[in-house]
Amino acid sequence: MTRPRSRVGPQSLDGGHPLDVDRLLDDPATGIIVCCGSGGVGKTTTSAALALRAAERGRTVVVLTIDPARRLAQSMGIEVLDNTPRPVAGVSTTASGGSLDAMMLDMKRTFDEVVESQASPEKAQQILRNPFYIALSSSFAGTQEYMAMEKLGQIHADARRDGTYDLIVVDTPPSRSALDFLDAPERLSSFLDGRFIRLLLAPAKGPARLMSAGLGMVTNALTKVLGAQVLRDMQTFVAAFDTLFGGFRQRAQKTFELLQADGTAFLVVAAPEPDALREAAYFVERLGEDDMPVAGLVVNRASPEQHGDITAEEAMAAAQRLRKDGADSLTAGLLRLHADHMRMVERETLLRHRFEAAHPQVPIAVVPALAGDVHDLAGLRQVGALLAGERPT
Amino acid sequence: MPSRDFPQVRLHIVTGKGGTGKSTVAAGLALGLASTGTHVLLCEVEGRQGIARMFDVEPLPYAERRIATGLPGADGGRGGIVHALHVDPESALLEYLSMYYKLGRAGKALDRFGVVEFATTIAPGVRDVLLTGKVYEATKRNARNKHAITYDAVVLDAPPTGRIAQFLGVNQELAGLARMGPIKNQADSVTSLFRSGRTAVHLVTVLEEMPVQETADGIAQLRAHDLPVGGVIVNQVRPRDLGEKDLVAVRAGKLTKRKLAADLNRVGLTGSAELVLGLFTEACDHAERRALEDAQRGLVAGLDVPTYELPRLVGGVDLGGLYELAGLLREQGLA
Structure with missing residues (x-):
């Protein structure tokens, strides 16, 4: 586990180095790309754009999205939840020989499928009908994260067996914290074989009741707070689930290893805002600690760089002079906009440089903001080109 | 002085799509509401310590800390006092148990057996009930919490729009643990406050397609659950130097x-x-872009709720920026 980590060295004078997106996508060794980052930074769009670009460059790709905007989902043909990858129409792969499938995650269904595949039919039915299970599988804050990783594991295993895909692009859930999807599997599995479960199982197992003097007190307290019925449901669930625990832990462990493997690349997505970049920095560090390979940072929706070599101050001064002259207000307005824009660019560049100073080993792709929203393949193609560093001339 | 547009409201819940700046708006609203002699509490529940960062103070504990003086009134009177509270589910659970169940030593045993971790991270729905329960307690102080400050207004920096109905505990389809047993009574009294005229749920958006769509969906969902929709705050509006x-x-x-x-x-x-x-x-x-913004502005206007606009702050949001937003919200009547 103690693979040497790249040393954080002094800041190079010209900042970081650009992320070569096409090389990442074209490299046959890249098998999984995970897009992560805090909410509202454009993870879903980035994942879809990367997947489309990879497919049109010849990879056989599947993209696993969590919660795409309705129109984007419609244009990709995945607005129906059926938890199975479906081919995306309209991808131009005739020349390249690639293909693109997409699916949207249904977390409850994924959980049900895991239970069905692991337990005997009667036992599975017993679990699926248990009120505690129903609540757990549809509302536990970590279920979505856990199931995203579970589905990734499944697709990866299938792809390896049947040769269906050579690249899987994964979007991560809009969590409270970008780290939740790394922590959730561990949390769920540590819960499943933790002390609390043994406590719940204790009454069913006789002698274990003597495990601790505190036990009676705890059971009483739980009954008080949760009510006897809830406690009974939980005990039934845990008893039925008992034999599956080992499996869950193993699967969580396997997915974790898959994420650490060489074929996996993490792209941290951020907006050029202090909060999003702070979260991104934290994420990069955390991934490093867990030996997960960070391929780069994507800074979305950046203010486009400006032509012309005047400063914001010069632009404002010129705007004022024009107004004094009583001249055309349009040009004055444009100069003021230009000044505002320059200040934005300056601020975003500063934020990015700070990130680079702390993480010089992380290559960066900057995606200029588009004027409109992205909701079709043409838009995704455009984002993909910008990700790869192509700029409209 | 209470909110001009929402004089009856004591609990302002601020939600919005990720990246629209809901925490900034919540902070600005708290400063704006705290006019002379008014005590305001600003709560956060997502464990981010965003308030501490915005107000440039040490990370907040599970206790009400005085963090700022509100925006002075037009008459030059001093602003009221803004307190802040970072609600974490573990502390809320232990406080709840000691307040309502007098558990004493059993509370510690619960922790030892991993019950606290279970209840606050895994047990479905319980986490949200604990978080909202504390906000409820701060809004409707009663005799159980002696010596506590009584606030004229509470502003909650709530989870994002996509999770808001579930967070406020009204999503019956996701019948969590909190929908059964004694904790249900707690959840029910919280829900009745949320549904009353003393609460308003404000939504923050920016003039882009997805956030506006999510705002429209959020309003429909809130209305379907009888939750009182407050205003829509359009944030980060671009400069309009061209007529x-x-x-x-x-x-x-x-x-x-x-x-x-x-x-x-x-x-x-x-x-x-x-x-x-x-x-x-x-x-x-x-x-x-302006054409796209105008189209989205038209959609927001069609939502049939009061709307407010805040500019994009070029220099980023610092404490001065928060007061600027507070002033604008007061001018427009939300605060």
Whole structure:
């Protein structure tokens, strides 16, 4: 586990180095790309754009999205939840020989499928009908994260067996914290074989009741707070689930290893805002600690760089002079906009440089903001080109 | 002085899509509501310590800390006091148990057996009930919490729009643990406060398609659950240095590079063909964005709720910026 980590060295004078997106996508060794980052930074769009670009460059790709905007989902043909990858129409792969499938995650269904595949039919039915299970599988804050990783594991295993895909692009859930999807599997599995479960199982197992003097007190307290019925449901669930625990832990462990493997690349997505970049920095560090390979940072929706070599101050001064002259207000307005824009660019560049100073080993792709929203393949193609560093001339 | 547009409201819940700046708006609203003699509590529940960062103070504990003085009134009177509270589910659970169940030693045993971790991270729905329960307690202080400050207004920086109905505990389909057993009573009294006229749920958006769509969906969902929708705060509005007439001219192709160059020449910015091209491109781009913004603004207006607009702060959001937003919210009547 103690693979040497790249040393954080002094800041190079010209900042970081650009992320070569096409090389990442074209490299046959890249098998999984995970897009992560805090909410509202454009993870879903980035994942879809990367997947489309990879497919049109010849990879056989599947993209696993969590919660795409309705129109984007419609244009990709995945607005129906059926938890199975479906081919995306309209991808131009005739020349390249690639293909693109997409699916949207249904977390409850994924959980049900895991239970069905692991337990005997009667036992599975017993679990699926248990009120505690129903609540757990549809509302536990970590279920979505856990199931995203579970589905990734499944697709990866299938792809390896049947040769269906050579690249899987994964979007991560809009969590409270970008780290939740790394922590959730561990949390769920540590819960499943933790002390609390043994406590719940204790009454069913006789002698274990003597495990601790505190036990009676705890059971009483739980009954008080949760009510006897809830406690009974939980005990039934845990008893039925008992034999599956080992499996869950193993699967969580396997997915974790898959994420650490060489074929996996993490792209941290951020907006050029202090909060999003702070979260991104934290994420990069955390991934490093867990030996997960960070391929780069994507800074979305950046203010486009400006032509012309005047400063914001010069632009404002010129705007004022024009107004004094009583001249055309349009040009004055444009100069003021230009000044505002320059200040934005300056601020975003500063934020990015700070990130680079702390993480010089992380290559960066900057995606200029588009004027409109992205909701079709043409838009995704455009984002993909910008990700790869192509700029409209 | 309470909110001008929402005089009956004591609990302001602020939600919005990720990245729209809901925490900033919540903070600005708290400062704006805290006029002379008014005590305001600003709560956060997502464990981010965003309040501490915005107000540049040490990370907040599970205790009400005085963090700022509100925006002074127009009459020059001193602003009221803003306290902040970072609600974490573990502390809320232990406080709840000691307040209502007198568990004493059993509370510690619960922790030892991993019950606290279970209840706050895994047990479905319980986490949200604990978080909202504390906000409820702060809004409707009773005799159980002696010596506590009584607030004139509570502002909650709530989870994002996509999770808000579930967070507020009204999503019956996701019948969590909190829908059964004794904890249900707690959840029910919290829900009845949320549904009352003393609460308003405000939604923050930016003028882009997805956030506006999510706002519309959020409002429909809140209404379907009988939760009181407050206002929509349109945040990060672009500068509007070009008037409608100018925008029409740009879109109609009436802006020419030659004209631009002549104007620039007049004020001594001579010779830069690149600058002319840059400004020209910017003009077309700006006109396109403004058209998109106007279309989204039209959709927001059609939502049939009071709307408020806040500008994009070029320098980023610092404490001064928060007061600026507070002033704008007060001018427009939300605070």
